[in-house]
Amino acid sequence: MSAAESAVETIQREMTIFARRARASAGRMHPELSLVSYTLLGHLEESGGCRSTDLAAHYALDKSTVSRQVAALERAGLIERRLDPEDHRVQVLHLTEAGQEILAQVTHSRRAAFRERLTDWPEEDLVRFAAYLERYNAGPGDASD
Amino acid sequence: MSAAESAVETIQREMTIFARRARASAGRMHPELSLVSYTLLGHLEESGGCRSTDLAAHYALDKSTVSRQVAALERAGLIERRLDPEDHRVQVLHLTEAGQEILAQVTHSRRAAFRERLTDWPEEDLVRFAAYLERYNAGPGDASD
DNA sequence: GGATTCTAGTTGTATAGTACAACTTGAGCC
């Protein structure tokens, strides 16, 4: 097996390990905010408010799934819906203050966990690793982010 | 924000994107073998047979979860149980021939998907990317693989 | 300008994966 083939093997294996771990630990780390909820809140912050349908399209989730997630986030007081005055079918979702706070907290603690894991890495390696990941994810597959 | 901090941000974001995608697409790619089942079969192959309890410990899953997964895999004819003659509480799990075949197929198609995604990468970058991932996963976190 | 068709979102129903707790069965140890 060539060096390139063996590297592909390794990348596959390690990415799979990472995915499994992320899935297993996501719920335990932040019982108040599942990985999906966190991602949705994050997207709302970045986008400055968007529709349920946009979230579904962006993350390749069914609209019913998003609808229930959104309902839960609203029940928890983390987001609010504003009826679009132009089109009454549309509900534009926004973070509440509480939502912004929780998102900031979770982001902070997630960031801390990553940083700790990467603490010994020279800056040069961090930058290169980040570039590789971006390149990998930006690849020709599903453009889901 | 320093270059290192911004790289950590990027790594966190891109790893999260990857994990979400893997989770979303795993079921669709191989309807006959979920990501968990695939991982369990893979471990059985690597280890050459082990106990249900070992799988649970290794992947930080509850023994009841593994019990049901194993039952499904047995129902599907992909693994078989052999009673440990030394200790009749213990069932040693082994891949059947059918299990080996399916595992090989799924491994092959997963590998093809990865390879396609990485097809334009120079060998040097593949090798470095693989090394970074290994280093990341080998870090001080949970040693779940 | 009313009927038809499209779109946003909700609700009903089903499934997979998971955890926790209670239980069963066999092993090991005074």
Add this chain to the structure above:
DNA sequence: GGCTCAAGTTGTACTATACAACTAGAATCC
């Protein structure tokens, strides 16, 4: 032989998810 420990199963519940059917509002088309 009778406690205690270990391996695994089963009951129950919850979360995330999808698909399909539905509701309500918007847009379009004679």
